[in-house]
Amino acid sequence: MIQKYSNEPPFVTHRSIAIEDTLTVCKRLKSEGNILAENSRFWEALSKFKGAIELQLEQVSSRLESIDTMDKTPSVLLSVLHELCSQCYSELGELYPAVESAEKAVNYNRSCYVALQTLARAQVNIGELYLAKDNIQHCLHLDPSCFDSWADLKHIVSLTQKLKSTSWSNLPVETRPGVVCQR
DSSP: OOOOOTTSOTTOOHHHHHHHHHHHHHHHHHHHHHHHHHTTOHHHHHHHHHHHHHHHHHHHHHTTTTOOTTOOHHHHHHHHHHHHHHHHHHHHTOHHHHHHHHHHHHHHOTTOHHHHHHHHHHHHHTTOHHHHHHHHHHHHHHOTTOHHHHHHHHHHHHHHHHHHHOOGGGSOGGGSTTOOOOO
16 A cells, blocks of 8 residues: 655655656756766766666656656657767767667657757768758758758758769669669
8 A cells, every 4th residue: 555645635645756756867867968978978878868768668657557648748858868869879970879769759759859850960871861851841840940950951952962963874884773783
């Protein structure tokens, strides 16, 4: 049986206090990870962010039956943590984990323009220019005042134009993309 504190409303239990403690720990881990990342200690920052993600996922799964559908805090925090992981992966040159983390960030909070911007940048790094353009445009739709996103869009458009204007006719037939040679 879960005991209640004497001055608490009848619906507040020790379990809800433990959830608040978990949220505090997650925010502390996020802050520690931010400090590590600012000091270019990206692997250590990733471990802090991943620890916070695990705690947050445990919290969400432990209260699935009683979760208020209007409570967006877990999704927002998970989105931020995954977005930070993506930035760390990008700094480390881990391109595919960066895209994966950024996609998770966007899935948790589709209205977070920072997550969309990070996803677009990660997609540019792996050569997915058309997906990157769609995501940066969505980012700009959410926050048209983000000057970094406008610069990113300009860069993506110029890369796309260079890709279209590339002449494959100068390459030997067997090295052209999409050409299957039989000998």
